[in-house]
Amino acid sequence: MKITDLQTPARLYAVTETESVYGGRSFSLAPAATIWGDFRPDTPSVESTSEGDAFVVQGADFLCRSQAGMARGGRLNLKGFDWRIVSLDESAEGHVRVRLERIHQ
Numbered sequence: 001m002k003i004t005d006l007q008t009p010a011r012l013y014a015v016t017e018t019e020s021v022y023g024g025r026s027f028s029l030a031p032a033a034t035i036w037g038d039f040r041p042d043t044p045s046v047e048s049t050s051e052g053d054a055f056v057v058q059g060a061d062f063l064c065r066s067q068a069g070m071a072r073g074g075r076l077n078l079k080g081f082d083w084r085i086v087s088l089d090e091s092a093e094g095h096v097r098v099r100l101e102r103i104h105q
Contacts, residue, residue, distance in 0.1 A: 014032040015030075016029070057101065060100045060102075062097075065095060065096065066096060070085060072087060076098070083102045084102065086101050
């Protein structure tokens, strides 16, 4: 993968956990880094629930050079949309394929 292939910036958000004074926990997303990669979105598909509610599911691949700071369940913001990290695969050459998903109405 050449550096010229990495044309799309993605903002990585890490989950931070804090404990309340009463012993509860709260989770929030905090910006962690900007990662450059090759963004390859899939065609969105319409899904529906048994109650008849419709929603759109879209997957995408984000190819980059490192998975530092990324974890399954984390978030990337690409082109103005938030994407959930579904999986991370590292190739023998050291490239990383991040599988992403977003669900919206």
